[in-house]
Amino acid sequence: MVKICCIGAGYVGGPTMAVIALKCPAIEVAVVDISVSRINAWNSDQLPIYEPGLDAVVKECRGRNLFFSTDVEKHVQEADIVFVSVNTPTKTRGLGAGKAADLTYWESAARMIADVSKSDKIVVEKSTVPVKTAEAIEKILTHNSKGIKYQILSNPEFLAEGTAIQDLFHPDRVLIGGRETPGGQKAVQALKDVYAHWVPEDRILTTNLWSAELSKLAANAFLAQRISSVNAMSALCEATGADVTQVSYAVGKDSRIGPKFLNASVGFGGSCFQKDILNLVYICECNGLPEVAEYWKQVIKINDYQKSRFVNRVVSSMFNTVSNKKVAILGFAFKKDTGDTRETPAIDVCKGLLGDKARLSIYDPQVTEDQIQRDLTMNKFDWDHPVHLQPMSPTTVKQVSVVWDAYEAVKDAHGLCILTEWDEFKTLDFQRIYDNMQKPAFVFDGRNIVDAEKLRDIGFIVYSIGKPLDAWLKDMPAVA
Numbered sequence: 001m002v003k004i005c006c007i008g009a010g011y012v013g014g015p016t017m018a019v020i021a022l023k024c025p026a027i028e029v030a031v032v033d034i035s036v037s038r039i040n041a042w043n044s045d046q047l048p049i050y051e052p053g054l055d056a057v058v059k060e061c062r063g064r065n066l067f068f069s070t071d072v073e074k075h076v077q078e079a080d081i082v083f084v085s086v087n088t089p090t091k092t093r094g095l096g097a098g099k100a101a102d103l104t105y106w107e108s109a110a111r112m113i114a115d116v117s118k119s120d121k122i123v124v125e126k127s128t129v130p131v132k133t134a135e136a137i138e139k140i141l142t143h144n145s146k147g148i149k150y151q152i153l154s155n156p157e158f159l160a161e162g163t164a165i166q167d168l169f170h171p172d173r174v175l176i177g178g179r180e181t182p183g184g185q186k187a188v189q190a191l192k193d194v195y196a197h198w199v200p201e202d203r204i205l206t207t208n209l210w211s212a213e214l215s216k217l218a219a220n221a222f223l224a225q226r227i228s229s230v231n232a233m234s235a236l237c238e239a240t241g242a243d244v245t246q247v248s249y250a251v252g253k254d255s256r257i258g259p260k261f262l263n264a265s266v267g268f269g270g271s272c273f274q275k276d277i278l279n280l281v282y283i284c285e286c287n288g289l290p291e292v293a294e295y296w297k298q299v300i301k302i303n304d305y306q307k308s309r310f311v312n313r314v315v316s317s318m319f320n321t322v323s324n325k326k327v328a329i330l331g332f333a334f335k336k337d338t339g340d341t342r343e344t345p346a347i348d349v350c351k352g353l354l355g356d357k358a359r360l361s362i363y364d365p366q367v368t369e370d371q372i373q374r375d376l377t378m379n380k381f382d383w384d385h386p387v388h389l390q391p392m393s394p395t396t397v398k399q400v401s402v403v404w405d406a407y408e409a410v411k412d413a414h415g416l417c418i419l420t421e422w423d424e425f426k427t428l429d430f431q432r433i434y435d436n437m438q439k440p441a442f443v444f445d446g447r448n449i450v451d452a453e454k455l456r457d458i459g460f461i462v463y464s465i466g467k468p469l470d471a472w473l474k475d476m477p478a479v480a
């Protein structure tokens with residue numbers, strides 16, 4: 001029986017390994033982590049992450065050929081294939097701080113593999129890493145090898161949160177990069193054989209190591225760039241009376257462009273896009289390519305601009321001050337169908353409104369009060385360092401209350417901001433909401449999910465990203 005061990009039981013390690021275990025009953029899969037609380041949660045009925053369809057997959061395999069454990073060394077020692085899916089956050093200090101990937105967690109995992117291994121292993125980079133990381137890992141392993149042979153593969157993960165299980169069941173592609181030596185190609189084939197249990201062969205792409213590593217950064221940069229492009233257009237739409245939904249539909253109809261990932265929003269969030277683009281920028285700078293670095297940096301700049309533009313719109317519409325006004329925040333997760341708040345645009349929007357002394361009442365169906373308080377008090381880039389290493393901040397933001405009901409959040413509020421596109425927000429009773437709000441009542445739709453005309457008929461003043469402005473908003477211009 002082939003044995004797989006995955007180091008890192010997070011948003012990637014957990015779901016990917018659960019799906020491998022489901023699709024390959026003859027393979028034993030152990031997912032290990034240094035976080036005791038995470039592993040306990042994986043072994044309980046309350047999984048540590050919310051992901052549609054994940055519960056069923058885990059229930060079917062756990063205890064059969066899928067195991068979650070904190071005994072990292074034992075499972076690494078026994079495995080033929082070791083996936084490394086630890087976090088690779090942005091460095092917060094030292095060389096490259098604020099841009100470069102922090103490979104501390106990766107390196108300590110690699111050193112531990114070298115320490116405990118007693119048999120040859122294939123080591124798979126599942127984490128997103130800077131191009132050429134495999135070379136560094138190879139050096140750590142071979143300089144400590146005690147005669148053991150290692151093959152390093154790059155197998156970046158392309159799943160998106162909220163749709164992870166479907167993405168893993170039906171991937172657009174699986175990418176495997178390896179050394180172009182007989183040993184390297186044998187390892188590539190071994191990993192191909194795992195995926196071939198359910199992924200059609202023509203969707204399993206093989207490349208050299210550096211292409212696989214770089215393709216992951218490139219794919220995220222291209223996706224984020226589409227969002228920044230449409231968000232840049234949304235600002236121009238508001239200035240000219242064009243409608244961004246109509247513009248992106250017309251643009252996306254060009255088969256060379258395609259319709260996906262063209263939804264204007266309050267800004268993209270999530271643990272990957274910003275981190276990976278900053279990483280790409282840093283690599284370009286280190287390779288003497290400042291023009292290329294500058295090009296990709298702009299994707300982040302537009303994203304920051306979009307978030308601050310939204311805050312400015314809220315404040316300027318409400319007579320240029322939200323001081324002591326209650327503002328309801330519907331949605332805090334970075335997208336629907338996840339409880340993940342890493343780099344969510346809601347953090348910047350809330351901090352912006354708090355900076356203008358608003359009182360916030362926040363509701364998200366999947367995010368806890370502790371998490372929201374932690375996010376609003378944490379320093380930039382600290383979030384991606386393992387949760388168990390982050391003490392709960394002793395301070396809480398007093399102007400913030402977190403409630404478990406949308407109607408409670410909006411009661412007596414002056415304004416309401418929609419920051420996540422949860423389906424349940426589309427079917428709220430907006431007449432009831434209007435009746436319970438201060439007047440004039442404002443809706444700021446950061447996801448373009450409400451029917452603005454219907455809400456205007458009720459009496460709301462409505463701002464939708466990239467849509468023609470009502471007279472009220474035209475009279476209260478926001479300066480970004």
Ligand code: NAD
Pocket residue numbers: 007008009010011012013032033034035038072085086087088105106108109126127128129157158159160161271272384386387
């Ligand atoms: P995560 O923070 O949810 O999980 C990482 C886990 O690794 C944590 O539970 C942490 O405790 C554990 N860990 C860290 N060092 C360890 C060590 N030495 N030994 C054992 N466990 C250790 O992160 P994630 O979202 O799963 O992302 C993991 C990687 O995958 C990152 O490089 C990320 O960029 C990449 N990625 C993420 C996504 C996504 O949607 N989240 C998608 C594709 C790729």
Ligand code: UDX
Pocket residue numbers: 157158159160161162220223227260261262263264265266267268269270271272273334335336
């Ligand atoms: C992303 C990539 O899609 C995935 O391939 C990679 O493996 C990890 O990073 P994820 O961050 O989980 O996945 O979600 P994604 O669906 O890409 O959304 C990222 C952000 O962009 C969210 O905040 C989302 O709301 C926003 N977004 C997405 C838009 O604002 N407009 C869009 O059209 C699409």
